[in-house]
Each structure stands twice: as structure tokens, then as C-alpha cells.
Amino acid sequence: xxxxxxxxxxxxxxxxxxxxxxxxxxxxxxxxxxxxxxxxxxxxxxxxxxxxxxxxxxxxxxxxxxxxxxxxxxxxxxxxxxxxxxxxxxxxxxxxxxxxxxxxxxxxxxxxxxxxxxxxxxxxxxxxxxxxxxxxxxxxxxxxxxxxxxxxxxxxxxxxxxxxxxxxxxxxxxxxxxxxxxxxxxxxxxxxxxxxxxxxxxxxxxxxxxxxxxxxxxxxxxxxxxxxxxxxxxxxxxxxxxxxxxxxxxxxxxxx
Amino acid sequence: xxxxxxxxxxxxxxxxxxxxxxxxxxxxxxxxxxxxxxxxxxxxxxxxxxxxxxxxxxxxxxxxxxxxxxxxxxxxxxxxxxxxxxxxxxxxxxxxxxxxxxxxxxxxxxxxxxxxxxxxxxxxxxxxxxxxxxxxxxxxxxxxxxxxxxxxxxxxxxxxxxxxxxxxxxxxxxxxxxxxxxxxxxxxxxxxxxxxxxxxxxxxxxxxxxxxxxxxxxxxxxxxxxxxxxxxxxxxxxxxxxxxxxxxxxxxxxxxxxxxxxxxxxxxxxxxxxxxxxxxxxxxxxxxxxxxxxxxxxxx
Numbered sequence: 439x440x441x442x443x444x445x446x447x448x449x450x451x452x453x454x455x456x457x458x459x460x461x462x463x464x465x466x467x468x469x470x471x472x473x474x475x476x477x478x479x480x481x482x483x484x485x486x487x488x489x490x491x492x493x494x495x496x497x498x499x500x501x502x503x504x505x506x507x508x509x510x511x512x513x514x515x516x517x518x519x520x521x522x523x524x525x526x527x528x529x530x531x532x533x534x535x536x537x538x539x540x541x542x543x544x545x546x547x548x549x550x551x552x553x554x555x556x557x558x559x560x561x562x563x564x565x566x567x568x569x570x571x572x573x574x575x576x577x578x579x580x581x582x583x584x585x586x587x588x589x590x591x592x593x594x595x596x597x598x599x600x601x602x603x604x605x606x607x608x609x610x611x612x613x614x615x616x617x618x619x620x621x622x623x624x625x626x627x628x629x630x631x632x633x634x635x636x637x638x639x640x641x642x643x644x645x646x647x648x649x650x651x652x653x654x655x656x657x658x659x660x661x662x663x664x665x666x667x668x669x670x671x672x673x674x675x676x677x678x679x680x681x682x683x684x685x686x687x688x689x690x691x692x693x694x
Numbered sequence: 695x696x697x698x699x700x701x702x703x704x705x706x707x708x709x710x711x712x713x714x715x716x717x718x719x720x721x722x723x724x725x726x727x728x729x730x731x732x733x734x735x736x737x738x739x740x741x742x743x744x745x746x747x748x749x750x751x752x753x754x755x756x757x758x759x760x761x762x763x764x765x766x767x768x769x770x771x772x773x774x775x776x777x778x779x780x781x782x783x784x785x786x787x788x789x790x791x792x793x794x795x796x797x798x799x800x801x802x803x804x805x806x807x808x809x810x811x812x813x814x815x816x817x818x819x820x821x822x823x824x825x826x827x828x829x830x831x832x833x834x835x836x837x838x839x840x841x842x843x844x845x846x847x848x849x850x851x852x853x854x855x856x857x858x859x860x861x862x863x864x865x866x867x868x869x870x871x872x873x874x875x876x877x878x879x880x881x882x883x884x885x886x887x888x889x890x891x892x893x894x895x896x897x898x899x900x901x902x903x904x905x906x907x908x909x910x911x912x913x914x915x916x917x918x919x920x921x922x923x924x925x926x927x928x929x930x931x932x933x934x935x936x937x938x939x940x941x942x943x944x945x946x947x948x949x950x951x952x953x954x955x956x957x958x959x960x961x962x963x964x965x966x967x968x969x970x971x972x973x974x975x976x977x978x979x980x981x982x983x984x985x986x987x988x989x990x991x992x993x994x
Contacts, residue, residue: 495882524885535880537895547894548884599884 441508443468443607443637444489444527449503451484451493457664458484461503464656464667466607468508471629471638473648473673476658476688481665482641485658486609489513489639490527491520508606525552528600529609533616534592536584536599541576544584544595545602552603566598570628590621597628601636608632610640614647626651645689649677657685733970736963745961755930755946757958765961769930771968773847773940776933777922778915780851781858782908788855789862790904796863797870798892809867815860824924827853832925835937842937845927850940853921858911865910869903870896906980913976917969919944943969 444466451459459481466472474482484493491513493499505513513523537544545563554562563580567573572594576587584595593613600608610629614622630651632638642648648655652673657680659668669676669685680686740746745765752766792812796805831852832844873896881891897904927939928949943965954962 490883492879492882495879521885521887524883529883531876531879531883533876535874535876537877537880537898539898543894547890548886551884551886551890596880603884 441468442466443508444639445504445506446489447504449485449488449501449505451481451488452500453496454498459488460661460664460666462667464670466637466639467654468637469634470653471633471640471651472654472656473652474639474641474656474658475643475645475648476665477660478643479665480658480660482658483611484665486529486611486639486641489607489609490524490529491518492524492529494520521551525603526605527607527609528603528605529611530593530597530600530613532612534589534596536587536592536595538583538585540581541584541587541595542580544599548599548603562602566601569601569631570594570598571624572598588621590617590624593617593621593625594628597625605636607637607639610638610642612641612643615643645691649673657682657688659684659688730970733963733967737960737967739957740960740964743957743960745957746964749961749964757950757954757961767943767965767968769932770941770943770946770965772932773926773930774916774942774944774969777847777850777854777926777940777942778912780847780936781854781915782862782911784851784855785859785862785911786908789859789907790866792859792863793866793870794892796867798888798896809864812860812863812867815856816864818857820857820918820920821924823853823857824921827921827925839937843927843939845925845939846937847926847933847940848936850922850926850942851936853925854915854918857918857921858914861914862904862907862911865907866900866904869900869907872903873899902983905983909976909980909983913973916976917944917973919948923948 442465444464446462446464446466449459449462449464450457462481462485474485476482487493487496488501489505491501493501501514503514507513507526511523512518513527537547539547542563545566546559549559549562550556564573564577567577572591575591576582584592587595593616597608597613613629614625617625626647629638629640633653640648640651655670655673655676656667657669657676658665659682660666661668668682669680676685677689680689748765749767752764754764754766755769756762756764792808796808800808827849828845831849835842835846835849836844877895877899878891881895886895922942923945926941926945928941928945929939930941930946931938933940947962947965947969950958951962
């Protein structure tokens with residue numbers, strides 16, 4: 439059993455009067471792929487965004503409970519350096535969101551901010567673009583605006599941009615739902631290739647995808663007006679013999 | 695039968711409405727053409743007499759002089775250009791800073807008031823600004839640089855800067871507000887600090903809107919008359935320093951049109967034409983940019 443990259447206990451997220459997520463306990467195993475599944479509005483995204491404090495950006499959002507990184511850093515502690523935290527816990531969003539500037543600038547901005555030496559940046563860009571299979575496609579047009587790339591390329595660029603900062607954990611927030619099936623497959627393969635190198639937490643509505651890539655699965659469900667975790671464990675076990683009645687119906691495609 | 699008659703009646707009403715609306719649209723568009731035509735007609739005697747060259751070759755502007763009439767407009771063109779650029783140079787940093795504060799730093803209540811005050815400032819009549827310039831700015835300049843006339847390029851620049859400040863601040867605010875939240879999320883997700891997010895992500899994304907604000911400010915400052923008549927000193931000369939008086943084109947027209955006769959009048963019309971042309975170029979550039987810019991942000 440691998441150690442936990444993230445140790446979550448008693449995590450609740452609320453937006454003003456609305457509780458989005460209640461009392462979640464979950465250990466995210468290091469170097470593996472953990473898929474968060476469940477119907478819309480059951481708190482998966484709130485959970486994901488709490489992991490690197492993107493919830494801070496939402497006015498009126500309150501997070502309580504504990505999220506510990508492998509080295510013991512407490513994510514929810516207001517004293518924690520949130521910028522350094524987000525370097526260690528990166529994220530790829532649902533819609534590709536490259537900065538509408540040159541492809542090169544998309545890497546230079548975050549790398550400079552996190553103290554990479556200027557001379558190391560070109561190598562770093564090449565390494566991560568190779569990792570996501572974009573190097574051959576775009577190495578001769580790094581000066582071009584990133585928004586001229588196709589949707590799938592943009593999403594791979596965003597993944598490369600996140601990887602460039604050498605994170606320990608990468609969060610994926612439905613990374614394929616805005617892509618066509620072909621591009622979606624490419625991104626899925628890339629996520630699989632990250633196994634053992636980084637810890638992956640992925641929110642997906644796509645059950646078949648979760649089944650294909652996940653080592654661990656966590657099923658979220660709405661109970662008493664708030665999202666909560668109803669089932670978790672090794673993906674194989676969760677998909678083949680779920681215990682929770684709602685999870686059983688959901689995974690069989692009957693509900694949600 | 696009844697229903698088909700109804701249809702033809704409603705078609706008829708629709709046609710008449712369309713026609714009336716087209717007529718009004720034509721009137722509002724035609725006004726500009728009429729204005730241009732009148733300007734051109736007024737300027738024609740000077741153009742026909744070949745005086746246009748004198749605009750740029752004569753050294754001085756003394757159209758009323760019996761002994762040595764001269765029609766050099768260069769001093770006034772320079773005056774207009776300098777005071778306009780100075781105004782934008784002063785207003786841009788302040789307006790931009792205000793917009794950044796409004797978008798990224800101010801608590802909501804303060805942001806709302808900041809915006810209201812800017813909107814109020816836009817509505818202040820220009821003669822009030824001129825008056826204020828005369829009462830406050832000119833004496834302040836006299837304290838800084840005793841022995842100068844006070845009414846000067848600097849005074850004009852400061853007063854105009856204040857007039858176009860809200861224009862630049864509000865357009866910049868709108869541009870920053872329009873930066874897609876997905877970009878700000880991307881910046882946050884990469885652990886960029888607030889300063890880096892503003893400088894490297896938000897400002898580049900808002901650049902088009904901010905530039906539009908600058909051009910609007912240029913056009914407004916270039917055309918402003920009342921305030922500059924009061925504070926610029928009105929001496930047609932190329933200023934040697936910020937403290938020298940100048941006389942922009944607008945002031946010249948306003949001051950001299952009342953008593954100008956025949957050929958002098960035609961020259962003032964020419965000056966007006968030049969001014970109109972400059973403004974048209976600025977406005978044209980703004981709409982050109984609007985159409986050309988924005989290659990599309992994000993998305994597939």
C-alpha cells in the first residue's frame with residue numbers, strides 16, 4: 439500500500455448558507471489515479487478545489503476540516519503559503535484556459551514566478567511539451583498565440599504548463615468534457631502516463647473513463663441536502679461490488 | 695379573406711415603420727456629412743487661393759496684420775499635439791492604477807464609490823474644469839515656477855488630464871472586468887501572486903480595451919476648447935518648456951471666429967477641418983482596432 443499524498447479528514451465546504459460538502463474523510467494514495475465520481479452538484483468540484491485552496495477565490499466560501507500533504511503541511515491552515523501550495527498541487531480545468539499570449543509566455547509566467555532560472559526555462563518547456571506529446575507539433579511556433587491551437591492541443595498545453603512546475607499532485611476537473619472524443623482519448627492516455635510520477639485526482643462524469651484509468655475511486659452523493667462521500671476504495675472493488683445502495687444504482691447506470 | 699387582408703395590412707405597417715426609421719437613421723448619419731460639407735465650403739476660399747501651403751510654411755500666425763499677414767498653423771498644431779499627449783501621459787498611469795485598484799484591491803463598497811465618483815467626474819462641464827484650473831492649477835504652477843506666466847502647456851495638460859481621467863479609468867475598469875474569469879482561475883491554479891496575475895495575465899488580456907480608452911481620451915483632449923482657452927495662455931508659439939504658454943487649434947478658432955473676416959474666416963474653417971480630420975482618424979483607428987483585435991480567448 440502506498441503512502442497517502444493527501445490525507446483528508448472531516449472536510450466540509452459551504453457557500454454562505456449552502457453546505458456543498460459535509461464531513462469527508464479520504465486518503466489519496468501517492469502516485470496513483472484517484473477518480474471522484476457521482477452526479478452533478480454532489481460536491482466533487484468543491485472537494486477538488488479545496489485541495490489547493492482555489493475555494494479562496496469564491497467570496498463567501500468556507501472550508502473546515504483538515505487536508506494534509508505527505509510532508510505534513512496543513513492545506514487549510516491560513517498560515518500556509520498558498521502560492522507555494524498551488525505549485526505543489528496543480529490543476530487542469532474543464533475548459534482549456536491557456537493565457538491568450540505566446541505559447542512560450544504561457545510557461546515563462548508561472549516558471550519565473552516560482553523562481554526558475556531564466557536559462558533553465560527553454561529546457562523545461564521542451565521537456566514538458568515532449569511529455570504531453572506536443573513538442574513535435576508546435577516546437578517551431580512557440581511564439582504563436584496559444585489560443586490559435588485546437589481545443590485538444592490547448593488542454594495538453596495546460597497540462598504541460600501545470601507539469602512544468604513539478605507538482606506532487608495534479609487535480610483534473612473534468613478535463614475531457616469540453617473535448618471531442620479523439621482529443622479526449624489523447625488526454626486520457628496522458629493522464630494514464632502520469633501514474634507513478636505524480637499523484638492524480640480526477641473528477642469525471644464519464645464512468646467508462648473512470649473505470650479505464652482509476653486505481654482508486656470515490657463516489658460522492660447528495661445526502662440531506664449536502665454532498666458527501668458514500669463509497670471509496672480500490673477502483674476494481676468499487677466498480678464490481680459497491681456497498682452503498684445509491685452507489686450501486688449509480689454505477690449500474692440506473693440513477694444520477 | 696379577412697386574415698389575408700390582416701396580413702397585407704400588417705405588412706404595410708411594417709414597411710412604413712421601416713421607411714420612417716430609415717429616414718431618421720439617414721438624418722443622423724447625414725448630419726455628419728452635412729457638417730463636413732459646411733466645413734469644407736467654409737474653408738474653400740482659402741484652399742482655392744492656395745493658402746493651405748502657408749499653413750505649414752509661414753512661421754507665425756498673424757492673419758489680421760496689414761503689413762505682414764502670416765498664416766503659419768504649425769505652432770498651434772504643435773500646441774494641440776503637445777497638450778493632448780501630455781494630458782494622456784498624466785491621465786493614463788493614474789487612470790490605470792485606479793482601474794486596477796477598483797478591480798483587484800478595493801473592497802466592494804469602496805469600489806462602488808470609486809466608480810460613482812468617476813462617472814460624476816465625466817459629467818462635469820468643461821468650463822468648470824477651466825475655472826478650477828485658473829483658480830487652483832495656475833496659482834500652484836506659479837508657486838513652483840515663479841516668474842513664469844502660469845497659464846501654460848503644463849496647466850492645460852493637468853486640466854485636460856483630469857477631464858479625461860474618468861474616461862480612461864472607466865474604460866480600463868470595463869476592460870479589466872471583462873477579462874475572463876477562466877484566465878484568473880488559471881493564474882490562481884498556477885500559484886501566481888496577485889501582482890504577477892495583474893501584470894502578466896490581466897493587463898495583457900485587457901490591453902485592447904485600455905488602448906480604446908486612451909484613444910477616446912486623445913480624441914476628447916484634442917477637441918476640448920473651453921478649459922484650454924482659460925488655462926493655456928493663448929500665445930501661438932512652440933513652447934520651450936512646460937511652463938510656456940501655448941495656443942491649441944481649438945482655442946484659436948474659439949477666440950478668433952467672432953471677429954474674423956473673409957479670408958481669415960476661411961483659414962479658421964481650414965483649421966476646423968484639420969481638427970475634424972484628426973478626430974476622425976482617432977475614432978477610425980478605434981473601430982479598426984475593435985474589429986481587428988480579439989483573436990478569441992480560450993475555447994476550442
